[in-house]
Amino acid sequence: MKVVYMCFGRAHSSVVASAIHLGYLDPQQTPTVPELTKLPLFDVSEASDLGVPKFVGCDTEGCEIYIVGLDGCRVQAQSAIESLAAILAVPSREFLIVETLGAIGWLAKFGGFLSRQLHFVKIGRPIVAHGIIRSYDLLCELVESVKKELSVIAAKDQETGNPDHRR
Numbered sequence: 001m002k003v004v005y006m007c008f009g010r011a012h013s014s015v016v017a018s019a020i021h022l023g024y025l026d027p028q029q030t031p032t033v034p035e036l037t038k039l040p041l042f043d044v045s046e047a048s049d050l051g052v053p054k055f056v057g058c059d060t061e062g063c064e065i066y067i068v069g070l071d072g073c074r075v076q077a078q079s080a081i082e083s084l085a086a087i088l089a090v091p092s093r094e095f096l097i098v099e100t101l102g103a104i105g106w107l108a109k110f111g112g113f114l115s116r117q118l119h120f121v122k123i124g125r126p127i128v129a130h131g132i133i134r135s136y137d138l139l140c141e142l143v144e145s146v147k148k149e150l151s152v153i154a155a156k157d158q159e160t161g162n163p164d165h166r167r
Contacts, residue, residue: 001063002095010069011045013100018056020143027140033129103138107131
């Protein structure tokens with residue numbers, strides 16, 4: 001199974017969601033600004049990264065975790081990905097696309113805009129980090145719901161005799 005956390009620019013909410021999913025951040029402990037800014041992919045994407053999935057790691061169940069930024073075309077891109085997968089006969093249970101932008105508030109979005117779009121990194125990075133901290137519980141809930149969905153998919157695969165696509 002492949003999980004793709006999708007946001008605007010592949011720099012903030014998708015990075016944090018993937019870090020929670022992979023256990024780099026503890027869902028029971030809200031991170032500090034330095035802990036967020038030390039994440040290797042936090043606030044470092046460039047315009048050329050848009051639309052390019054980035055492999056982040058494998059979780060304890062063997063799922064491959066990716067992040068992708070799709071600018072303002074998230075809905076169209078998700079539709080294109082799902083349509084292409086159907087054309088190529090890739091079963092929908094082999095991938096899960098998760099929109100993360102809805103789990104963060106205006107402060108994180110504003111800080112991200114300052115840092116990535118306007119290149120005011122010294123101002124924007126701490127603002128986006130504070131915004132992510134304010135939204136951390138929602139991001140953790142999102143990741144938890146993804147993990148539950150993955151468990152349901154795995155259980156259905158076992159019931160029906162389908163191979164486990166997460167390994």
